[in-house]
Amino acid sequence: MNKQALPHYKRLYEDLRKQIVDGVYKEGDLLPSENDLCSLYGVTRPTVRQALSALVSDGFIRKHQGKGSIVHKLPKGIGILSIAGTTSALGARNIKSELLEKPTVENWPDPFMFHLGEHERTSGCVKLRRIRYFSGAPIFYDINYLPNINLGRFTSRSFENRSLFDILRVHYGIEIIGGEQKLRAILSDKELSDYLRIDQDRPVLHLERRFDTSRPGYSIYSSIYCNTADQAVYGIF
Amino acid sequence: MNKQALPHYKRLYEDLRKQIVDGVYKEGDLLPSENDLCSLYGVTRPTVRQALSALVSDGFIRKHQGKGSIVHKLPKGIGILSIAGTTSALGARNIKSELLEKPTVENWPDPFMFHLGEHERTSGCVKLRRIRYFSGAPIFYDINYLPNINLGRFTSRSFENRSLFDILRVHYGIEIIGGEQKLRAILSDKELSDYLRIDQDRPVLHLERRFDTSRPGYSIYSSIYCNTADQAVYGIF
DNA sequence: GAGTGGTCTAGACCACGCA
DNA sequence: GCGTGGTCTAGACCACTCT
Numbered sequence: 322m323n324k325q326a327l328p329h330y331k332r333l334y335e336d337l338r339k340q341i342v343d344g345v346y347k348e349g350d351l352l353p354s355e356n357d358l359c360s361l362y363g364v365t366r367p368t369v370r371q372a373l374s375a376l377v378s379d380g381f382i383r384k385h386q387g388k389g390s391i392v393h394k395l396p397k398g399i400g401i402l403s404i405a406g407t408t409s410a411l412g413a414r415n416i417k418s419e420l421l422e423k424p425t426v427e428n429w430p431d432p433f434m435f436h437l438g439e440h441e442r443t444s445g446c447v448k449l450r451r452i453r454y455f456s457g458a459p460i461f462y463d464i465n466y467l468p469n470i471n472l473g474r475f476t477s478r479s480f481e482n483r484s485l486f487d488i489l490r491v492h493y494g495i496e497i498i499g500g501e502q503k504l505r506a507i508l509s510d511k512e513l514s515d516y517l518r519i520d521q522d523r524p525v526l527h528l529e530r531r532f533d534t535s536r537p538g539y540s541i542y543s544s545i546y547c548n549t550a551d552q553a554v555y556g557i558f
Numbered sequence: 559m560n561k562q563a564l565p566h567y568k569r570l571y572e573d574l575r576k577q578i579v580d581g582v583y584k585e586g587d588l589l590p591s592e593n594d595l596c597s598l599y600g601v602t603r604p605t606v607r608q609a610l611s612a613l614v615s616d617g618f619i620r621k622h623q624g625k626g627s628i629v630h631k632l633p634k635g636i637g638i639l640s641i642a643g644t645t646s647a648l649g650a651r652n653i654k655s656e657l658l659e660k661p662t663v664e665n666w667p668d669p670f671m672f673h674l675g676e677h678e679r680t681s682g683c684v685k686l687r688r689i690r691y692f693s694g695a696p697i698f699y700d701i702n703y704l705p706n707i708n709l710g711r712f713t714s715r716s717f718e719n720r721s722l723f724d725i726l727r728v729h730y731g732i733e734i735i736g737g738e739q740k741l742r743a744i745l746s747d748k749e750l751s752d753y754l755r756i757d758q759d760r761p762v763l764h765l766e767r768r769f770d771t772s773r774p775g776y777s778i779y780s781s782i783y784c785n786t787a788d789q790a791v792y793g794i795f
Numbered sequence: 796g797a798g799t800g801g802t803c804t805a806g807a808c809c810a811c812g813c814a
Numbered sequence: 815g816c817g818t819g820g821t822c823t824a825g826a827c828c829a830c831t832c833t
Binding site: 386 | 820
Binding site: 383525553 | 614615761764766770774786790793
């Protein structure tokens, strides 16, 4: 069985998720019962439950014993605090990304925001700076660091219309499986104010993140500055 | 079977979690294999896997196919972005909580940071203001709103040495099962500066959170101001 | 090859919500 | 009483890692 690459539970997850995002199931609707989903997709209950668990932890549904699985309202803000999805990211609909320069190969900054493994540190890193626009306004300025290990001709790829994570997944088979983040409120300096088109000394959210991947010992790091004056950053838990 | 109140997988989760926190298993250690845990606790693999899944999503372990479950390093900062735990919260070891006044029963602020259900809105709310100290310094100032539904003599309870969530769990059987949060960087005003003992116009993290509970239609709301000058706020995902 | 976690089946009984 | 989700068993085969 399972002649396809995708496991059953993941296929079901993607299927239901798409139907929720597309509005086939609307906020407050009841999903088919677990037993119904079993017959519909030809799988057993543990498999269905694995898919539904993922939807719950990604905030798409709520389960109520004796009633069923109820579709949750979709997040409206910028979903950046959680990964929210096995494959694709949420809230990326209105985000446009602009690369500040071609990615460069450098040594790691010292000190660095997270502890680096020996292999990572000696390999150097690919540095990639972006500004991301949300509904036309510059909201994020971020600096991304990738260990320079088996990345081939990474620096010459185009980034304009694709997410960084998508490229890693499609071209290198690297999936994000978790991570860690540190948050601070800071004041914008001259450079940051220019990037985000705000006055100096405005409060800005600073996130330092480590993304762990399916490749053992390989993590990606991001330092993200976010203008939250007009738009809060949103997360679920 | 299961003569105890706690399900098997939860018992195993709590057991392993305690051993990790207590240092029985240290960072980098391998947990016993899933099959070993089956024999040790007298349960089957799906049950063991359910417990391990919870430990993974709470950031205590990482799993590697073909190797085993590896204990993750314990978070060092203030873990507030995720709930991180089926029963108790993490990072609460050095936190001391101080109530600013006796909880009061009031009408909900209008407008409110989240949408309220009809039942919640007409019942009024219990308001509870705290300052929380981390290693002796005031780090959080938070305002909590609880719908005033079946809370009995809640306002007269003592809060000094117990977490708000603990009280709800023990006295009312209310468990936190998820939620939503909005983040912003703001500047401290006069009142906030006094509470957090900082200068005015300093950057401060503002979190607005909704905690969903096991009681249907019953959510708890918090507005939290956090001084991140000396201490980042930490989360996993 | 042996052991690990990843996926899956085919059942079972229980607690809860609703009519 | 019936259908729902919550928990659990006892197996099975596969992919991956290490030796």
